[in-house]
Amino acid sequence: MIDKKHIGYNFPPVTLPVEEGRLKFLAKSLGETKGIYTDPDAAKAAGLPGLLAPPTFPFMLEIDALDLVDFMSVLGETLDKLLHGEENFNYYAPIYAGDSITVCKKITDIVDKKDGALQFVISDNTFTNQDGIIVADTRTNYVFRHQ
Amino acid sequence: MTIPTFDSLNVGDKIPGLKTPSVSRHTLALYCGASGDHNPIHVDLDFAKSSGLDDVIAHGMLSAGYLAQMLTNWVPQSALKSFNNRFTAMTQIGDTVSCSGKIVEKFEKDGEKFIRLELYTNTPQAQTIVAEAVAVLA
Numbered sequence: 001m002i003d004k005k006h007i008g009y010n011f012p013p014v015t016l017p018v019e020e021g022r023l024k025f026l027a028k029s030l031g032e033t034k035g036i037y038t039d040p041d042a043a044k045a046a047g048l049p050g051l052l053a054p055p056t057f058p059f060m061l062e063i064d065a066l067d068l069v070d071f072m073s074v075l076g077e078t079l080d081k082l083l084h085g086e087e088n089f090n091y092y093a094p095i096y097a098g099d100s101i102t103v104c105k106k107i108t109d110i111v112d113k114k115d116g117a118l119q120f121v122i123s124d125n126t127f128t129n130q131d132g133i134i135v136a137d138t139r140t141n142y143v144f145r146h147q
Numbered sequence: 148m149t150i151p152t153f154d155s156l157n158v159g160d161k162i163p164g165l166k167t168p169s170v171s172r173h174t175l176a177l178y179c180g181a182s183g184d185h186n187p188i189h190v191d192l193d194f195a196k197s198s199g200l201d202d203v204i205a206h207g208m209l210s211a212g213y214l215a216q217m218l219t220n221w222v223p224q225s226a227l228k229s230f231n232n233r234f235t236a237m238t239q240i241g242d243t244v245s246c247s248g249k250i251v252e253k254f255e256k257d258g259e260k261f262i263r264l265e266l267y268t269n270t271p272q273a274q275t276i277v278a279e280a281v282a283v284l285a
Contacts (some may be wrong), residue, residue, distance in 0.1 A: 011206070022181070030212045031167065034219065055215035055230050059208055063183045079186050080198035084207040088231040094224070120248035147199070 001145065002075050002119050009074075011105040014065035016038055019041065020097040023051045026060065040097070050097035057095055058136045062125050065103035077144055078104050085120060085141035093135040100130040108139075120146045150222060153260040153284040154237040162264065165217040165246040170205050170238060178209045186216050205238035210246075210268040210276050217266075218280060226282040227263070236273035245269045248280075259283050 020040060027037040035042025036052045043051050072079055095101060109122040116137050121142040172190070179190050184206055187194040189215075195203045211232045218227060238244060243269065252263035266278040 016156070024178075025181040029177040030209070030216060032212075032216055051225060054212065055219065055224060055227055056208055056212045060183050068186055070185070071176045079179070079188065082186065082188075084234050086233045087208065087211060089230070091227055117271075 001079060001114075001116060001146065002110055002121060006075060006107050006121075007110055009107045011066055011074075013104045015100050015102045016061055016064055017102055018057075018095055018097055018099040018101060019060075020051055022049065022060075023053055023057075023097050024030070026054065026057070030054070039053060043096075046102040048094075048096060050099075053095035053099075054093070058089060058125070058127050058138050059140070060142065061101055061103050061127060062105065062123075062138065067104055074125075081144045081146065082143065085143040086139070086143075088139040090137050091135070092127070092137075093133050094129070095129070095135050099135075101135065102128045104128070107121060117146055148220075148223070150226075153253065153262065153282065156262060156284070157251065158249055158253060160250045160277055162217070162221050162248045162250070164248070165213060165220065166186035166248075167244045169241050170209070172203070172240060174209070175203060175205055175240075178181070178206055178212075182206065182208060184208065194277070202240055203285045205240075207232070207234040207238075207276070210238055210244050211278070213244050214246050214248075214266050214268055214276060214278055217248065218264075218282075222282050222284070225283060228281045228283055230278065232278045234275065235277055236270075236275045238268075238270050238275050239272070244275070260285070262278050266267050 104126045106124050108124045111120040123140045125138045127136045220275050245253045248264045248266040251265045268276040
């Protein structure tokens with residue numbers, strides 16, 4: 001069982017570059033073909049400063065900022081019990097290739113379900129760009145199966 | 148892209164769907180690397196079996212990525228204000244992922260016009276994501 005002492009824990013902020021190659025690779029992996037996600041010239045032609053990061057990209061920054069294995073070791077858990085329960089995004093401004101995004105991650109709740117057979121670990125994450133603008137925030141529900 | 152307008156849309160309208168090719172081990176290997184979600188349960192059969200599964204399972208966020216793609220095929224990403232995904236079942240190797248969505252609410256707030264959408268991904272066996280999105284339209 002995950003100790004509820006972790007509720008309220010703030011992970012150290014991590015600042016990450018948004019790399020063009022990464023966004024191209026992500027688009028390829030999703031079968032995305034729209035030029036603003038795949039072709040820097042098309043993005044420029046559309047008036048954007050660089051490739052546009054897709055709507056799910058903040059989650060990638062979240063796990064880049066804190067590798068899942070390291071997250072598990074903080075919680076005293078193992079990856080084989082982990083499922084993804086929910087991923088909720090709020091968007092305030094776009095993220096582009098070339099940006100530098102600071103990720104702040106906090107554990108906001110740990111909830112027992114089904115007499116402890118499941119535990120939900122809720123994390124709230126804030127993403128701030130190089131200009132100090134909050135571009136997105138997310139709430140992740142990590143589900144742990146204790147069997 | 149012809150951007151839909153607030154006035155042209157009605158509650159109950161369906162948005163254009165998206166159906167993916169079947170999810171292969173290669174799909175998951177690419178998404179593992181590209182997404183940064185390196186959980187071996189998605190790519191390592193031995194690990195998946197030792198975790199009590201019959202086979203590797205797809206990343207939930209892969210299907211969420213397909214849903215997002217359906218949305219950005221329909222409206223510019225800048226219209227998207229929120230996108231909330233609840234993962235309700237596992238996607239298996241060989242599954243196709245069918246994305247669908249419909250408008251469930253139109254509302255105005257602070258002088259802007261919004262639509263609320265209910266979104267789903269389905270494999271042949273199960274509904275795998277129930278999602279909600281809010282978009283701002285002219």
